[in-house]
Amino acid sequence: MSRVEENKQQKQNSLMETAFQLFTSKGITNTTISEIVEMAGVAKGTFYLYFKDKYDLNEKLIIHRSQQLIRHALDFSGYEKLDTNTDKLLVIVDDILFQLKENPLLLRFLNKRISWEMFYKVIEKNEEGYAAVFENIPGPNDANRKNLEIELFTIIEMVSATSYSVILNSDPVSLEEYLPYLHRCIRAIVACFH
Amino acid sequence: MSRVEENKQQKQNSLMETAFQLFTSKGITNTTISEIVEMAGVAKGTFYLYFKDKYDLNEKLIIHRSQQLIRHALDFSGYEKLDTNTDKLLVIVDDILFQLKENPLLLRFLNKRISWEMFYKVIEKNEEGYAAVFENIPGPNDANRKNLEIELFTIIEMVSATSYSVILNSDPVSLEEYLPYLHRCIRAIVACFH
Amino acid sequence: MSRVEENKQQKQNSLMETAFQLFTSKGITNTTISEIVEMAGVAKGTFYLYFKDKYDLNEKLIIHRSQQLIRHALDFSGYEKLDTNTDKLLVIVDDILFQLKENPLLLRFLNKRISWEMFYKVIEKNEEGYAAVFENIPGPNDANRKNLEIELFTIIEMVSATSYSVILNSDPVSLEEYLPYLHRCIRAIVACFH
Amino acid sequence: MSRVEENKQQKQNSLMETAFQLFTSKGITNTTISEIVEMAGVAKGTFYLYFKDKYDLNEKLIIHRSQQLIRHALDFSGYEKLDTNTDKLLVIVDDILFQLKENPLLLRFLNKRISWEMFYKVIEKNEEGYAAVFENIPGPNDANRKNLEIELFTIIEMVSATSYSVILNSDPVSLEEYLPYLHRCIRAIVACFH
DNA sequence: AATGAATGAGCTTTCATTCAT
DNA sequence: GATGAATGAAAGCTCATTCAT
Numbered sequence: 001m002s003r004v005e006e007n008k009q010q011k012q013n014s015l016m017e018t019a020f021q022l023f024t025s026k027g028i029t030n031t032t033i034s035e036i037v038e039m040a041g042v043a044k045g046t047f048y049l050y051f052k053d054k055y056d057l058n059e060k061l062i063i064h065r066s067q068q069l070i071r072h073a074l075d076f077s078g079y080e081k082l083d084t085n086t087d088k089l090l091v092i093v094d095d096i097l098f099q100l101k102e103n104p105l106l107l108r109f110l111n112k113r114i115s116w117e118m119f120y121k122v123i124e125k126n127e128e129g130y131a132a133v134f135e136n137i138p139g140p141n142d143a144n145r146k147n148l149e150i151e152l153f154t155i156i157e158m159v160s161a162t163s164y165s166v167i168l169n170s171d172p173v174s175l176e177e178y179l180p181y182l183h184r185c186i187r188a189i190v191a192c193f194h
Numbered sequence: 195m196s197r198v199e200e201n202k203q204q205k206q207n208s209l210m211e212t213a214f215q216l217f218t219s220k221g222i223t224n225t226t227i228s229e230i231v232e233m234a235g236v237a238k239g240t241f242y243l244y245f246k247d248k249y250d251l252n253e254k255l256i257i258h259r260s261q262q263l264i265r266h267a268l269d270f271s272g273y274e275k276l277d278t279n280t281d282k283l284l285v286i287v288d289d290i291l292f293q294l295k296e297n298p299l300l301l302r303f304l305n306k307r308i309s310w311e312m313f314y315k316v317i318e319k320n321e322e323g324y325a326a327v328f329e330n331i332p333g334p335n336d337a338n339r340k341n342l343e344i345e346l347f348t349i350i351e352m353v354s355a356t357s358y359s360v361i362l363n364s365d366p367v368s369l370e371e372y373l374p375y376l377h378r379c380i381r382a383i384v385a386c387f388h
Numbered sequence: 389m390s391r392v393e394e395n396k397q398q399k400q401n402s403l404m405e406t407a408f409q410l411f412t413s414k415g416i417t418n419t420t421i422s423e424i425v426e427m428a429g430v431a432k433g434t435f436y437l438y439f440k441d442k443y444d445l446n447e448k449l450i451i452h453r454s455q456q457l458i459r460h461a462l463d464f465s466g467y468e469k470l471d472t473n474t475d476k477l478l479v480i481v482d483d484i485l486f487q488l489k490e491n492p493l494l495l496r497f498l499n500k501r502i503s504w505e506m507f508y509k510v511i512e513k514n515e516e517g518y519a520a521v522f523e524n525i526p527g528p529n530d531a532n533r534k535n536l537e538i539e540l541f542t543i544i545e546m547v548s549a550t551s552y553s554v555i556l557n558s559d560p561v562s563l564e565e566y567l568p569y570l571h572r573c574i575r576a577i578v579a580c581f582h
Numbered sequence: 583m584s585r586v587e588e589n590k591q592q593k594q595n596s597l598m599e600t601a602f603q604l605f606t607s608k609g610i611t612n613t614t615i616s617e618i619v620e621m622a623g624v625a626k627g628t629f630y631l632y633f634k635d636k637y638d639l640n641e642k643l644i645i646h647r648s649q650q651l652i653r654h655a656l657d658f659s660g661y662e663k664l665d666t667n668t669d670k671l672l673v674i675v676d677d678i679l680f681q682l683k684e685n686p687l688l689l690r691f692l693n694k695r696i697s698w699e700m701f702y703k704v705i706e707k708n709e710e711g712y713a714a715v716f717e718n719i720p721g722p723n724d725a726n727r728k729n730l731e732i733e734l735f736t737i738i739e740m741v742s743a744t745s746y747s748v749i750l751n752s753d754p755v756s757l758e759e760y761l762p763y764l765h766r767c768i769r770a771i772v773a774c775f776h
Numbered sequence: 777a778a779t780g781a782a783t784g785a786g787c788t789t790t791c792a793t794t795c796a797t
Numbered sequence: 798g799a800t801g802a803a804t805g806a807a808a809g810c811t812c813a814t815t816c817a818t
Contacts, residue, residue, distance in 0.1 A: 008777080029223050032812060043779040045815080053813075115359065116366070149366045150375055157355035162348060165309065172310070172343045181344055181386070188382035192375070198797075202802075226787065237804045242789070396798085417611050420791060431800040433794080441792075503747065504754070537754045538763055542744055549739035553697065560698070560731045569732055569774070576770035580763070586818075590781075614808065625783045630810070 012050045014040045016064070019057050024105040028058055062113055065106060069099055069114075070122045086190050090183060093159055101167050101175055108168065114160045116153040151193040155186055206244045208234045210258070213251050218299040222252055256307055259300060263293055263308075264316045280384050284377060287353055295361050295369055302362060308354045310347040345387040349380055400438045402428045404452070407445050412493040416446055450501055453494060457487055457502075458510045474578050478571060481547055489555050489563055496556065502548045504541040539581040543574055594632045596622045598646070601639050606687040610640055644695055647688060651681055651696075652704045668772050672765060675741055683749050683757055690750065696742045698735040733775040737768055 018040040022031040033054055037044050051057040077095035079088040096114075100107040138144040159182065165171050166178045212234040216225040227248055231238050245251040271289035273282040294301040332338040353376065359365050360372045406428040410419040421442055425432050439445040465483035467476040488495040526532040547570065553559050554566045600622040604613040615636055619626050633639040659677035661670040678696075682689040720726040741764065747753050748760045 004777080011778095033814090034812070037780095044781095044813090045779055046777080048814075049777070117359075146366070150372070153359070153366050154352065154356055154375065154379055157359070158348065158352040161351035161355035165311075165347070165351070172347050173340070178344070181348065184386045185348055185383050188386045189379050192378045192382045196797095198802075205803090227789090228787075238788090238806095239790080239804055240802080243802070247788080392798085399799095421793090422791070425801095432792090432802095433800055434798080436793075437798070505747075534755070538760070541747070541754050542740065542763065542767055545743035545747070546736065546740040549743035550736055553699075553735070553739070560735050561728070566732070569736065572774045573736055573771050576774045577767050580766045580770045584818095586781075593782090615810085616808075626785095626809095627783055627811080628781080631781070635809080 011040075011042055011046060015042065015047065015050060016057065016061055019054070020061055020065075020105075020109065023058065023061070024109045028054060062110065065110060066114065066118055067122055069096060069106070069110070070119065072099060074123075086187060089155070089190075090186060093155075093182075093186070094179070097159070097163055097167070097175065097179075100163060104168055107164065111160075111164050114156070116149075116156045119156055120152075147193055151190065155189055158185065158189070205234075205236055205240060209236065209241060209244060210251065210255055213248070214255055214259070214303065215299075217252065217255070218303045222248060256304065259304060260308065260312055261316055263290060263300070263304070264313060266293060268317075280381060283349070283384075284380060287349075287376075287380070288373070291353070291357055291361070291369065291373075294357060298362055301358060305354075305358050308350070310343075310350045313350055314346075341387055345384065349383055352379070352383075399428075399430055399434060403430065403435065403438060404445065404449055407442070408449055408453075408497065409493075411446065411449070412497045416442060450498065453498060454502065454506055455510055457484060457494070457498070458507065460487060462511075474575060477543070477578075478574060481543075481570075481574070482567070485547070485551055485555070485563065485567075488551060492556055495552065499548075499552050502544070504537075504544045507544055508540075535581055539578065543577055546573065546577075593622075593624055593628060597624065597629060597632060598639065598643055601636070602643055602647075602687075602691065605640065605643070606691045610636060644692065647692060648696065648700055649704050651678060651688070651692070652701060654681060656705075668769060671737070671772075672768060675737075675764075675768070676761070679741070679745055679749070679757065679761075682745060686750055689746065693742075693746050696738070698731075698738045701738055702734075729775055733772065737771055740767070740771075 015036060019031070019036050022035055022039070031054065033047055034044065036054070036057075037047050051060070073092045073095040077091045079091050082088050082091065100110075138148060162178070162182065163175070166173065166175050209230060213225070213230050216229055216233070225248065227241055228238065230248070230251075231241050245254070267286045267289040271285045273285050276282050276285060294304075332342060356372070356376065357369070360367065360369050403424060407419070407424050410423060410427065419442065421435055422432065424442070424445075425435050439448070461480045461483040465479045467479050470476050470479065488498075526536060550566070550570065551563070554561065554563050597618060601613070601618050604617060604621070613636065615629055616626065618636070618639075619629050633642070655674045655677040659673045661673050664670050664673065682692075720730060744760070744764065745757070748755065748757050
C-alpha cells in the first residue's frame, strides 16, 4: 500500500472510529457531521470523499463491527475441538457474550441488529472456511434445512435480546448468574427441534 | 367533563394519533412537528401546550400503546378459564401476537420496548386485579421469586425478538408456521425452570 | 371605593409589582407577559384589561416610581428648615441617593431616566406646594431662568450618572466615600453659575 | 492577507456595519438577524460563523466604535501642544463631543456606555503611547491616584450624561450654548480636587 | 486529495394577542 | 370583568452539502 493509500485509509479509519464513539455516546441523531470531522481532525469536505452521509457511515460501521465480532468468535472460541453441534454453538455464543461484556458500547451499538439474518450472512458471505465447521448440516434444499433455520433463529434472537438487558443493566441478574440458565434454555430449545 | 375539557382531550388525542401514524411510517427522526400539527389540524403552538417536544410525545405514546396492548390481552385472552400457569401464559402471548399481527405498525413502533420490565410494570402498577391471576406466585422475598423472574424474562425477550422478524418479514417463516415451534420452545423453557 | 373597584386596583397593583421585579431582575426584553400574569396570579387576558402591552406597563411603572422617589425626598428631607437654596438642594439629593442605596433594583430600573426633565416635570405637574419651596426662583420669562435651568440640569445629570456606578458597583469608590466629593462638586458648580 | 481572508473580513465588516445602522435606527430588540443578513447580503448561516447572537455582535460593535472614537480624539485633538493637564482634557472632551455631534446615531448607540472605566481601559490596553501624555500622573499605588480617579470619573460621567441630552435634543440648550458652561464646570471640578 | 467558508432550506420554539366561555 | 386554550406569525438557530481554492 502506498503512502497515499495509507493516508487515505487512516483518514477513513479515524472518521469511523470517531463516529462510533459519538454514535454510541450521544446517538446518531444527535451527532453531527461537524462534530465527527472536528474530533477526527479532518476537514468537512473530506467526509464526503468517503461517505455519502452519516447513515452510510453508520451502515459500514455495523457491518464492520459485526464481522469483527463474529470472526473473533469463530477464530478464538475453540469450537472445532468439541464434538456436538450444540456444544460448538454454546462456546461460540459464550465468546460473543464475553466480547460484548468487555465492550458494552459495542453491545449498545449493535443491539437489535445481531439477528439470525446478519449472523448467517456474515458467515456465508465472507468466511468460506466456517460453513463447513458444523457437521451434518442439511443442504439448502433439504427438507430439514428449514427446521434448522428456525432453531438457530430462535436461539440467536433469544440470546441477542436477553444479553442486552443482562449485560448492560444486570437486569434481572448479572451475566455470570444468567449464563447457566441461558445454557439450559439453549439446550432445551435444541432438544425441541430433534 | 366540560365542553372545554373535552375539546382539550380531543386535541391531544388527535396529536398523538397523528404522530403515531407519522412515526411508524417515516420514523421519528424524519417526522417534523410541523407535519404533525398540520395533519392533526391544530396550530403549531398548540403542540407545545401538551408536549415538550416530539420525544416527549413519543414516550407518552409508548406507554399508552403498551398499556392498551397488555390490558387487551388480560381482558380478552380468556386465560382465567385455563388451569396451569403455562397454559395461561401461552394464551396471553398468543393474544398479544395476534394483536401485533393485525397491527404491524404497532409492532414496529413498540419493537425493542416490549420488555419483561415494561410488562411487569404495567401489570403491577395499573391493574390491581391481574396480579392475582397467576396462582402460586412466590412473594417478592421468596427464594423462588428470582427464579420465576428469570424464567419470564427469558420467555418474554424471546417472544418479543422473534415475533418482530416473523410477523413483519415472515422470516424465516410466517407467524402461523412459527407458532407451534414457539409454543414448544416456551414449554421447554418453562420445564427448564422446574 | 367599592369592593369591585378595590379588586381592580389590587389586580393592577399586583401586575405592576410583579412586572417591576421581573423587569429589574431579567430585563424587560426577557420578561414575557405570561410570566408576569403567572407570578401575579391573574389570567392572561386580564393583563390586557389594564395595559396595552408590556411597554405600556413599563412607562406607567417609571412614572409611578419616579414620583414616589421625588415626593419622598420633598416630604422627608427636611429641606424647608435650611436657609440657602444650595443647602436645600444638597439634602434633597442626599435623600434620593439614600433611597436608591436602599433599593438598588429601583436604581437600576430608573437609571438613565432620572433626568432634569423628569425631575422638573414631576415637581411642576403634580406637586403644587413644592414649586414655592425654593426662594427667589426667577419666573419662566426672566433672563436668569435659563441660567438656573442649565445649572440644575448639569447637577442632576452628574448626580444621576455617578450614583449609578457608585451605588451599584462601588466604582471607583463607595457611596459613603464619594458623598463628600459629590457635595464639593455640586457647590463648585453652583458657584460657577453665580 | 489572502483572498479568502479578505473576503471573510469583508463579510464580517458588512454585518457589523449593517447591524449598526439597524440597531441605531430601530433598536436592537426590534432588529432581527434575518434583517441584518438580508441587508448585508449574506446568508443566514454566515452570521453564526462570526457571532453567537445579535447581543454578541452588539458588544463587539460597542468596543469597536468606542475605540475609534477615543483613538480619534487622542490622535487629532492636538492635546500634546497644550501645557496643563486640564487644558489637554478639555480639548480631548471637545473633540469627542464634536465627533458625537457629527454622528448622533453613534451617540445614541454608545449612550450610557462611555464610562470612566471604558475610557480608561481603551487608553491603557491598546495605546501604549497615550499613557504618557498626561504629565505627573501618580502611579497606581500612589496615595493621590485614587483622588485622580474620582476626579476623572466625575467629569466623564457628567460630560457623558449632559452631552446626550444637549446634542440629541438641544435640551436645555444647544451644544454650542452649553460648551462654555461645561468648560467652566469641568474647571471648577478640577479645582475641587486640588 | 483535501480544505473550510459559505450557503439557505427548513427546523424548533416562542409569545403577544384573541375570543368563546 | 375574568378566564386561559388556541392561535400562527415570526423569531432564532442548525447543519448537511457544495465548491472555489
